[in-house]
Amino acid sequence: MSYEEVKIFKGLKNIYVAESRICLIDHEKGKIYYYGYDLDELAVKSSFEEVLYLLLYGKLPNRNEYREFIDSIKDSMDLPLKLRSYISELPRDIEVMEAIRTVVSYLGNLRGDGLDLNRESIIDDAVDLIAKMPAIISYIYRARYGYSLLKPRDDLSLAGNLLYLITGNEYSDVDINGLDMSLILYAEHGMNASTFASIVIASTGSDYYSSIVGGIAALRGPLHGYANTAALEQFIEIGGPENVEEWFQKHIVSRRHRLMGFGHRLYRIHDPRAKHYERWLRENIDRFDEDAKRVVETAFKLYEVAMNSFLADKGIYPNCDYWSAQMYYALKLPKEVYTPIFAMSRISGWTAHIMEYIEDNVLIRPRAYYVGERDKKYISIDDRG
Ligand code: COA
Numbered sequence: 001m002s003y004e005e006v007k008i009f010k011g012l013k014n015i016y017v018a019e020s021r022i023c024l025i026d027h028e029k030g031k032i033y034y035y036g037y038d039l040d041e042l043a044v045k046s047s048f049e050e051v052l053y054l055l056l057y058g059k060l061p062n063r064n065e066y067r068e069f070i071d072s073i074k075d076s077m078d079l080p081l082k083l084r085s086y087i088s089e090l091p092r093d094i095e096v097m098e099a100i101r102t103v104v105s106y107l108g109n110l111r112g113d114g115l116d117l118n119r120e121s122i123i124d125d126a127v128d129l130i131a132k133m134p135a136i137i138s139y140i141y142r143a144r145y146g147y148s149l150l151k152p153r154d155d156l157s158l159a160g161n162l163l164y165l166i167t168g169n170e171y172s173d174v175d176i177n178g179l180d181m182s183l184i185l186y187a188e189h190g191m192n193a194s195t196f197a198s199i200v201i202a203s204t205g206s207d208y209y210s211s212i213v214g215g216i217a218a219l220r221g222p223l224h225g226y227a228n229t230a231a232l233e234q235f236i237e238i239g240g241p242e243n244v245e246e247w248f249q250k251h252i253v254s255r256r257h258r259l260m261g262f263g264h265r266l267y268r269i270h271d272p273r274a275k276h277y278e279r280w281l282r283e284n285i286d287r288f289d290e291d292a293k294r295v296v297e298t299a300f301k302l303y304e305v306a307m308n309s310f311l312a313d314k315g316i317y318p319n320c321d322y323w324s325a326q327m328y329y330a331l332k333l334p335k336e337v338y339t340p341i342f343a344m345s346r347i348s349g350w351t352a353h354i355m356e357y358i359e360d361n362v363l364i365r366p367r368a369y370y371v372g373e374r375d376k377k378y379i380s381i382d383d384r385g
Contacts, residue, residue, distance in 0.1 A: 167332055231261030
């Protein structure tokens with residue numbers, strides 16, 4: 001085929017690779033639905049555990065199903081001794097996200113059943129993995145600073161355990177519900193880069209853990225999940241609302257950098273998830289300590305300045321990472337765990353897509369159009385100088 005006949009879709013922009021019943025993103029009206037349920041409603045009325053059930057089973061649980069589901073989560077939250085010792089042996093200078101990629105892979109080795117790509121075993125593995133994520137994130141983070149390791153608590157939800165296990169502090173219901181809402185909002189978002197990475201791996205007939213490790217690896221990049229950490233770093237670098245205008249001129253108007261936490265491949269309007277974070281931040285800002293207030297005020301000022309700039313004209317608005325970074329900072333979570341928390345939540349979406357895709361599996365194998373040289377003469381190494 002000649003170059004003129006070939007169409008190249010760099011970044012697979014606007015390419016559909018599968019049919020799906022999991023997530024509808026109406027990027028014109030600004031609405032998201034998980035299995036037909038309005039995310040705006042799930043965010044305020046549901047819990048992460050219930051949304052996890054929805055994504056794994058494709059329906060909301062009845063009371064009994066929910067009780068059993070919660071029991072199986074609680075039974076799986078603690079880490080086996082082998083995994084704890086493995087975590088304590090990891091190098092201390094690697095990112096938490098890198099360590100998570102390694103630990104999830106090792107957990108797959110310990111479970112040993114990952115090669116079974118049937119729906120039932122995938123759901124078992126997913127529940128076990130997501131239930132363990134608060135302890136995995138916390139142990140990796142705490143071990144590197146030499147803090148004592150805490151045991152997961154039966155009386156707390158996954159969001160509650162995340163907060164408690166990472167910081168060792170007690171949290172109010174408002175705080176736990178805030179993080180729970182964030183987990184719901186992050187759980188699923190269609191065929192994004194990390195989800196695609198997961199299904200590419202699953203489509204080869206590889207195992208569940210390899211597919212999830214692929215998702216984690218893709219999520220780690222700053223153009224994807226790492227954007228929440230990068231957004232926070234940006235707020236800290238700016239240092240206060242009074243510095244925003246100058247910083248924005250120097251870094252963004254000059255086009256030297258991208259504004260982290262802004263822009264999205266799908267939206268040229270506000271990210272529909274953003275308003276939930278913004279509401280939570282506005283309702284709770286008076287409770288934050290001075291340091292967190294300053295970060296949030298800086299972020300709000302930056303938002304205002306950006307909305308009056310060329311970015312708004314281009315349809316580049318804040319995405320949910322811009323807002324989650326502020327919420328996590330206000331919750332006193334260390335920035336190392338922001339992307340890992342996103343990963344914990346998104347494992348539910350990756351799993352839903354893996355199960356759906358392999359039901360009618362077609363190996364994912366696109367093509368690249370060769371534009372390199374041809375028929376070069378091979379010269380032996382002795383004659384190459
Ligand atoms: N800051 C400044 N300019 C941005 C921008 C940002 N955050 N996001 C996009 N743009 C600009 C690009 O420079 C480009 O301008 P041009 O047309 O003059 O060249 C235009 O908007 C389109 O950007 P492009 O990279 O082609 O769009 P995309 O759909 O591939 O990008 C992202 C989507 C997410 C990769 C991009 O918006 C980005 O890098 N955002 C920052 C990282 C981030 O927050 N990621 C989390 C996503 S949920």
